Amino acid sequence: MAATNNAAAAAAATETLPLKDRVAIVTGSSRGIGRDIALHFASLGAKVVVNYTSPGSSMQAGKVAAEINSSNPGSAISVRADISDPDQVKSLFDASEEAFKLPIYILVNSAGVLNPKYPTIANTSVDDFDKTFSVNVRGAFLCCREATNRLKRGGGGRIIMLTSSSVGSLRPKLSAYTASKAAVEVMVKILAKELRGTRITANCVAPGPIATEMFYAGKTEEMINRSIDQCPQERLGETEDVTPLVGFLATDAAEWVNGQVIRVNGGYV
Numbered sequence: 001m002a003a004t005n006n007a008a009a010a011a012a013a014t015e016t017l018p019l020k021d022r023v024a025i026v027t028g029s030s031r032g033i034g035r036d037i038a039l040h041f042a043s044l045g046a047k048v049v050v051n052y053t054s055p056g057s058s059m060q061a062g063k064v065a066a067e068i069n070s071s072n073p074g075s076a077i078s079v080r081a082d083i084s085d086p087d088q089v090k091s092l093f094d095a096s097e098e099a100f101k102l103p104i105y106i107l108v109n110s111a112g113v114l115n116p117k118y119p120t121i122a123n124t125s126v127d128d129f130d131k132t133f134s135v136n137v138r139g140a141f142l143c144c145r146e147a148t149n150r151l152k153r154g155g156g157g158r159i160i161m162l163t164s165s166s167v168g169s170l171r172p173k174l175s176a177y178t179a180s181k182a183a184v185e186v187m188v189k190i191l192a193k194e195l196r197g198t199r200i201t202a203n204c205v206a207p208g209p210i211a212t213e214m215f216y217a218g219k220t221e222e223m224i225n226r227s228i229d230q231c232p233q234e235r236l237g238e239t240e241d242v243t244p245l246v247g248f249l250a251t252d253a254a255e256w257v258n259g260q261v262i263r264v265n266g267g268y269v
């Protein structure tokens with residue numbers, strides 16, 4: 001009898017998972033914030049596409065998918081695709097539909113690049129500027145466009161773009177990166193309006209400094225300590241400080257949050 005009750009409780013718990021059988025593509029989820037979002041979505045019942053671009057990250061992305069599949073077999077795949085390439089973005093979405101035979105419901109665009117040399121505008125090369133905009137803006141646009149067209153077919157969904165609190169703090173030596181994230185924030189606010197009547201919401205989540213490879217690359221100890229000083233919580237953010245908000249935005253309960261930029265930064269200024 002106790003075993004029957006336990007099984008019933010487990011079944012009931014599974015049924016109430018807020019993202020049960022919803023398909024989510026999380027770009028840039030081989031590591032960092034995207035990885036944590038992919039794992040969090042899986043814990044909420046989603047089927048997840050783990051994306052990366054560097055050949056060297058294939059194993060890391062595979063491990064994220066394997067971790068998800070170990071508790072929920074058949075719930076994750078990893079797909080290599082450069083989000084700045086329209087054909088590869090299309091292939092990424094095709095791979096999801098082929099693997100899960102379900103419409104895509106959630107897109108999180110966490111893929112992004114930051115020049116670790118922190119150049120001033122005077123010292124920013126055209127190549128560095130173009131690389132930043134190619135991934136952070138063109139990539140975001142391509143993902144938004146593909147998601148918009150695919151999600152519409154499924155009857156609703158969630159588009160969540162990772163931007164940055166730097167759009168608010170406007171620090172020197174982050175001009176190309178910050179301008180790229182500002183462009184995405186404007187695009188997403190317009191997208192939310194264009195999606196009228198589709199039951200698809202579009203929002204940005206804008207973290208402050210989060211302890212990932214991107215944050216540490218090229219930073220001296222003094223720069224790291226300065227970031228900590230600028231935060232009233234007196235620490236760097238962790239990926240787990242960002243993911244619960246992204247998880248909430250993906251649920252039905254978040255339908256009324258639309259066209260917003262939500263800064264998640266511990267009060268960082």
Ligand SMILES: NC(=O)c1ccc[n+]([C@@H]2O[C@H](COP(=O)([O-])OP(=O)(O)OC[C@H]3O[C@@H](n4cnc5c(N)ncnc54)[C@H](OP(=O)(O)O)[C@@H]3O)[C@@H](O)[C@H]2O)c1
Pocket residue numbers: 027028029030031032033034051052053054055057081082083084109110111112113114135139162163164165206207208209210211212213214215
């Ligand atoms: N960490 C922070 O302090 C911070 C603060 C504010 C905002 N953000 C934003 O949050 C997002 C995640 O940052 P993070 O710290 O997790 O970065 P990260 O640790 O450097 O991870 C970046 C991820 O993006 C992927 N990626 C890079 N270029 C790509 C492309 N062209 N196509 C597909 N995937 C690509 C990487 O894949 P590979 O492994 O293949 O390279 C990796 O999975 C970024 O958009 C970033 O701008 C971060």
